Amino acid sequence: MMTINxxxxLAVVVVMRLRRRTQARSRAEERNTALFVLALGIVIAPTPLGQGIFDVIGQLVNGISRAGT
Known part of the structure; x- marks a missing residue:
């Protein structure tokens, strides 16, 4: 039995949609792409990869905020 993650x-769909030229997109296509990216973020968030990305972004924002003060 074959399973698919x-x-x-979703990552493949997002990459394929983002490879298209910007001028050829309608508002509906851009809205759909945004929804796919949001869904991808929701799917990735609870995984160890998502938590790692969250931690790295948190450290980056924390470093930038400390540098500004």
Whole structure:
């Protein structure tokens, strides 16, 4: 039996949609792409990869805020 990871499938869809030229997109296509990216973020967030990305971004923001003061 073959299984497919939803996160990988969404990542492939997002990459394929973002490769298209910007001028050729309608508002509906851009809205759909944004929804796919949001869904990908929701799927990835609870995984160890998502938590690692969250931690790295948190450290980056923390470093930038400390540098500004």
């Amino acid at each position: 939803v996160g990988v499938l």
